[in-house]
Each structure stands twice: as C-alpha cells, then as structure tokens.
Amino acid sequence: MHPATIVLLSFLLTILVGALLLKLPISSTSEPLSWLDSLFTATSAVCVTGLIVVDTGEAFTFFGQCVILFLIQVGGLGVMTISVALFRWFGRTLSIHQHVVMQNLFTHTPRKDIYHLLRSILFFTLGFEAVGAVLLTLHWSGEFPFFKALWFGIFHSVSAFCNAGFALFPDSLMRYDLNLLLNLTVCGLIVAGGIGFPVLYEFQSLIFARSKKRVRLSLQTKTVLLTTAFMILAGAGMYAYLERFTLPTNEPLSHWILIPFFQSITCRTAGFNTVDFTKLHEATVGMMIFLMFIGASPGSCGGGVKTTTFALLTAFTINRIQRSRRVNMFKKSIPTETVTRSVSLVLLSIGIIAVVVFMLLLGDPSNTIEADGAHATFLEYLFETVSAFGTVGLSLGITPNLPNWDKGWIILTMIVGRVGVLTFSYIVVGSGTTNGVEFSEENLMIG
Structure with a gap:
C-alpha cells in the first residue's frame, strides 16, 4: 500500500471512530447530534480545523469535550505519529512504508534516526502544551473554580498548539480581546505549532550541539522563520490599517497593537478570534482569505499551501523577472522539480x-x-x-x-x-x- 494511502486511511478511520463517539448520548448535553453533524465535528477536530456546527462548550458534555480534545491531539500530531509511538512502546519495529510516511510527514532531508525525531516531536508537543496549560489555568483561576480553570487551560492549550481553534466559549475568545496574558500565550502556542516540527527539531539540535560552529540553520528553517515573521507583521499592519476606525483608540498602545497581532497569527491556521468577523471590512476579509490560503509551514499542525511554497514562488517570480535560469534562495539553488511541485500545488x-x-x-x-x-x-x-x-476554522457565521x-x-x-x-x-x-x-x-x- 502506498504511504499516501496509509495517511489518508488513518485519518478517515480516526474520523469515523470520533464521529461514533460524538454520536453517543453521553457526549451531548441534550439531544444527540445528527450523524452528519457528528461526522462534521469529528472531521473538524481530526483535521484541526475548528469549524463548528454547534457550540462546543454548550452542546457537549465533559465526555464529549474529552473526545474532541483527543481527536485534536491525534490530528495535530498526526495519526501515523501516534501509531509509530505505540509500535515503539510495544517493542515492534517500523515497516518500510511506515518509515517512509514518517519521513515524508516531518523531514525535508533523509534521516535514519526516525525514533529520535519522534521523541523530539512528542517532547515539543507535550512541553509546549503543558506550559500553555499552566499559563492559561493561572489566567482562568481568578474567574472559574480551579478544576474548571484547569480543564479550560488544558483544552485551549492543546487546541492552540495543534492550531485547531476549538474554544469552549460561544464567542471564541472575543471576551478576552485585550487580555495580554491570554493573547500572548495563545499566540505563542499557535506560532510554535505552526512553524513545523522540522524547525523545532533543528533548534533542538542547535541548542544541544557540542560545537555551535558546526551547526547551521538549513534553508528550510531560514525560509520558514523569515516568511512566518513577514506574514505576521504584514498581516498585522494591513489589519491595523484596514480596521483603523474600529480599533480601541482609548486603550494603551500595547492593546491597540494586540488585536491586529492576534488576528494576523490566528487567521493563517488557528481559527481563534477576538473580534466579530461579520463586522469586518470586506477588504480585511479578502486579506484574511489570502493569509488562510498560505497557511502554516510544512511538517506542522496547520494546513494551507504552506509558507515555503509562498516564499519559493515569490523567489521564482523575482528570478524570472531578473532572467535568471535558476531559482535561488539564501545562496542556494532550488531543484527544478521542487519549483514545479510548488506551482502544481498552488x-x-x-x-x-x-x-x-x-x-x-x-x-x-x-x-x-x-x-x-x-x-x-x-x-x-x-x-x-x-x-x-487551510484547516483554519474561522467563519463568517x-x-x-x-x-x-x-x-x-x-x-x-x-x-x-x-x-x-x-x-x-x-x-x-x-x-x-x-x-x-x-x-x-x-x-x-x-x-
């Protein structure tokens, strides 16, 4: 069986199991969801999208919310990652197909240490989610009882890092639009989950390298970091300009910057919102469509055509205007096959x-x-x-x-x-x- 087929079937199987669990009466606070709505919600969770047909916090019981959280975590890490972890746990070795799938999902160059890569992925995921859960729990501990605050912290931390955008509030995070701690925590989790595991893995190698001179950032990491920073800053600047008459002018400058900054980050992949999107200017909506189309980075929890594709096509256009025969980025020539794949993808x-x-x-x-x-x-x-x-999850209602x-x-x-x-x-x-x-x-x- 082709590795691509394995990936698709693993996602479909997880979605079906999730839909069955969400259909159970124990998952709903009132009438059970229809089969289609259960399938829609399960798909949205596994695909870490965040589009919803019912209010997650009101329509689902604690059991139902746990099912959604589990589906988000499995979908964010990737079903194959979980499978490989279980194989390793039970002492089994990877098949050639499973090795190829892991290679294609999370690396841009051939690697032999797949198990080490897997450990790093799990470490980064659980580490970021744990830190985010603590910070969000501290935020909500002053508003809710401790265990409710803890659950809200865990749920929204996992949802943010996996770029899912599921929230337990009917208005997403609009009530916290100017809360500095919550906004920065959620934004940090979204960016960490969206830049891709290969970049995080490379940073880990750089930090723990015995000789710093021997370790250099790869073209992949340079492109991801530069493009991500550019998209965040450009998106925030465009949002601030287009919505300049609706931003809170009576608030401190840091708060005035916070809203555009949050929307610029979340609209590329995450799906949380701190403003009512139905009241945005149509030009702002158009800009957000473009950002959603680009999406996150390869090997991440997000979707879209990816930041590297956008950067590569931009470089391709510039090089063609300059009549260059090759596409060059950071003093490296990009293979023609990669350029062709990026054009085909778009x-x-x-x-x-x-x-x-x-x-x-x-x-x-x-x-x-x-x-x-x-x-x-x-x-x-x-x-x-x-x-x-783009597996974003934002909606105009x-x-x-x-x-x-x-x-x-x-x-x-x-x-x-x-x-x-x-x-x-x-x-x-x-x-x-x-x-x-x-x-x-x-x-x-x-x-």
Whole structure:
C-alpha cells in the first residue's frame, strides 16, 4: 500500500471512530447530534480545523469535550505519529512504508534516526502544551473554580498548539480581546505549532550541539522563520490599517497593537478570534482569505499551501523577472522539480477551492443575484471554503446553517486540506513517473 494511502486511511478511520463517539448520548448535553453533524465535528477536530456546527462548550458534555480534545491531539500530531509511538512502546519495529510516511510527514532531508525525531516531536508537543496549560489555568483561576480553570487551560492549550481553534466559549475568545496574558500565550502556542516540527527539531539540535560552529540553520528553517515573521507583521499592519476606525483608540498602545497581532497569527491556521468577523471590512476579509490560503509551514499542525511554497514562488517570480535560469534562495539553488511541485500545488489548490465554492453555490438554488440578505454571499462561501481548505476554522457565521449538501463538501475540503493536495492527488492518479512521449518543441505566446 502506498504511504499516501496509509495517511489518508488513518485519518478517515480516526474520523469515523470520533464521529461514533460524538454520536453517543453521553457526549451531548441534550439531544444527540445528527450523524452528519457528528461526522462534521469529528472531521473538524481530526483535521484541526475548528469549524463548528454547534457550540462546543454548550452542546457537549465533559465526555464529549474529552473526545474532541483527543481527536485534536491525534490530528495535530498526526495519526501515523501516534501509531509509530505505540509500535515503539510495544517493542515492534517500523515497516518500510511506515518509515517512509514518517519521513515524508516531518523531514525535508533523509534521516535514519526516525525514533529520535519522534521523541523530539512528542517532547515539543507535550512541553509546549503543558506550559500553555499552566499559563492559561493561572489566567482562568481568578474567574472559574480551579478544576474548571484547569480543564479550560488544558483544552485551549492543546487546541492552540495543534492550531485547531476549538474554544469552549460561544464567542471564541472575543471576551478576552485585550487580555495580554491570554493573547500572548495563545499566540505563542499557535506560532510554535505552526512553524513545523522540522524547525523545532533543528533548534533542538542547535541548542544541544557540542560545537555551535558546526551547526547551521538549513534553508528550510531560514525560509520558514523569515516568511512566518513577514506574514505576521504584514498581516498585522494591513489589519491595523484596514480596521483603523474600529480599533480601541482609548486603550494603551500595547492593546491597540494586540488585536491586529492576534488576528494576523490566528487567521493563517488557528481559527481563534477576538473580534466579530461579520463586522469586518470586506477588504480585511479578502486579506484574511489570502493569509488562510498560505497557511502554516510544512511538517506542522496547520494546513494551507504552506509558507515555503509562498516564499519559493515569490523567489521564482523575482528570478524570472531578473532572467535568471535558476531559482535561488539564501545562496542556494532550488531543484527544478521542487519549483514545479510548488506551482502544481498552488494551481491544484486554487482549482479545488473554485470547485467547492461552485458546489456550495449550487447547494442553494434560490441564491440569486437579487436574493435578499438571508442568503450567504459569494465572499462568505469563499471565506468558508478557504478556511476549511487551510484547516483554519474561522467563519463568517454561516457554518451552522449550511444545508447537508454544503456540509458534505466542507467535510471533504477539510480532509483534503489536512492530508495535503499533492498527497491526495497521488492517491487518485498514482505517484509513478513515466517518461512519456517527447515531441518536437514549438513556442506558445503567453501573457
């Protein structure tokens, strides 16, 4: 079985088990969820998306919330990571396919020490989540009884690090929009979970290296860090400019910066929000769609086409304008195959989003140009689709009211976004390469 198929099947199996558990009466505070809503919630949790059709804090019991938290953790780490950990725990060795899957998921260069990499992944995950849980528990201990504050701290810490965006409040984190401790803690967890395990692993190697001179940051790490910093700062600056009339001008400067900073980080992958997105300017919504499309970094808990793809295509465009034959980044030449894959990834992603938006529009036959405000607009459908594809979880409020047809397409989009477009395409059309037939060349006008 191809490694890509193993990844997809592992996610699908986890989703089905999660849907069955969420369907149980013990999971709901009132009437059990419908099968479709249970499947939607389980998919959103495993794919660490955060789109919801019911209020997580109100509709689910403690057992149901534990199920969601477990699905988020499994989805964030990756089902194969958990499987390999269990194999190691019971003394079994990895098969060749499992080794290849782990290699493709978390490394950009061949490695033999997969088990050491796995230990590092688990260490970073549990370490960041534990620190986040302590800080968030301290925050909520003054508002709730200790055990409730502890549960809220654990749940939101895992949800933030895994870039899931599930919250136990009906308004996400809007009530804490100017709380410095909570905002910085959540933002730190989101960034740590979104820059990718390969980067964290490389930092670990750098910190514990005997000779600092021998360890240099790889092209992957440099690109991820620079692009992530640029996206955060550019996104925050654009948000502050576009929403300059709605920001709290009577608050200290640090608080005035906090809201744009938080939205810039969360809208690329996490799905928490501290403002009402339905009241944002359409230009702001458009900017957020672009950020959601880019998403997190490779080997992370987030989705999207990834920061490295954005950086590579930017470098490719600049190099083509300069008439350079090769794509160069940080004094390194990028293989042509990698450039081709990045272009294919973006084009396939745009195509998938376009098809899904079209299908969502078909789901409501009465949604015409002259329809009243009761119908979702094209921008709302586009926002929802890109949010699902990028496993972000932000919404303009239309998710709970989507018809079953539309929910089905959103479920499929979340799965494709989490597994990966190229991985999914390998499953559909196969990953074997063929030389094909080579014909004589003829030029074609473009542009």
